[in-house]
Amino acid sequence: DTGVSQNPRHKITKRGQNVTFRCDPISEHNRLYWYRQTLGQGPEFLTYFQNEAQLEKSRLLSDRFSAERPKGSFSTLEIQRTEQGDSAMYLCASSGSTGLLTEAFFGQGTRLTVV
Amino acid sequence: AQKVTQAQTEISVVEKEDVTLDCVYETRDTTYYLFWYKQPPSGELVFLIRRNSFDEQNEISGRYSWNFQKSTSSFNFTITASQVVDSAVYFCALSDLGGDYKLSFGAGTTVTVRA
Numbered sequence: 001d002t003g004v005s006q007n008p009r010h011k012i013t014k015r016g017q018n019v020t021f022r023c024d025p026i027s028e029h030n031r032l033y034w035y036r037q038t039l040g041q042g043p044e045f046l047t048y049f050q051n052e053a054q055l056e057k058s059r060l061l062s063d064r065f066s067a068e069r070p071k072g073s074f075s076t077l078e079i080q081r082t083e084q085g086d087s088a089m090y091l092c093a094s095s096g097s098t099g100l101l102t103e104a105f106f107g108q109g110t111r112l113t114v115v
Numbered sequence: 116a117q118k119v120t121q122a123q124t125e126i127s128v129v130e131k132e133d134v135t136l137d138c139v140y141e142t143r144d145t146t147y148y149l150f151w152y153k154q155p156p157s158g159e160l161v162f163l164i165r166r167n168s169f170d171e172q173n174e175i176s177g178r179y180s181w182n183f184q185k186s187t188s189s190f191n192f193t194i195t196a197s198q199v200v201d202s203a204v205y206f207c208a209l210s211d212l213g214g215d216y217k218l219s220f221g222a223g224t225t226v227t228v229r230a
Contacts, residue, residue: 033217035218040223041222041223042119042208042220042221042222043160043206043218043220044220045218045219056217093160103162103165104162104218105162106152106159106160106161107159108157108158108159109159111158
């Protein structure tokens with residue numbers, strides 16, 4: 001397994017359009033996380049899945065954002081009616097679950113530019 | 116609420132110099148994890164070290180070492196004998212011990228190592 005994979009790596013879209021990003025976690029990992037990172041800042045937690053269940057959503061995740069993990073494998077993050085303030089790097093991470101906190105592995109991210 | 120502060124925005128050193136990165140955190144939790152991540156220009160966050168709040172023992176791992184002081188809520192990180200490949204943005208992060216890996220990141224410190 002080559003790690004967490006995110007597609008696309010870059011996305012430029014016009015304001016008002018919808019965009020969807022995909023994350024493929026490490027295959028044996030049942031936990032998947034989405035973070036957003038704006039320029040010059042650290043990543044901010046958006047949401048987290050354990051298997052197919054979305055267990056927590058940050059207040060940063062407005063109604064225009066929706067994330068799914070339908071079969072407990074890959075995940076998608078959709079942003080509807082994009083705004084310029086949505087421009088950021090969207091990072092996905094996955095980790096295992098063995099009772100203790102295990103290391104999370106991050107993907108290379110999808111950089112979104114809203115023009 | 117959890118908060119991580121990295122007061123140093125940028126650090127520039129000459130190769131072989133030591134680099135110490137400061138991190139101060141705030142949390143109401145009595146048990147928590149602290150992390151350091153590295154983000155090279157490729158964008159992927161690379162896990163470096165993790166320390167839980169029960170263990171204030173400072174350690175050295177290769178060229179990396181850390182100084183965890185619970186009394187001052189600090190978790191500083193040192194790179195010894197820096198190399199050009201160490202050039203990256205370094206993030207300090209905090210998580211509770213609930214096992215859900217919801218990380219609160221600092222704003223990051225950009226380290227530039229010149230040959």
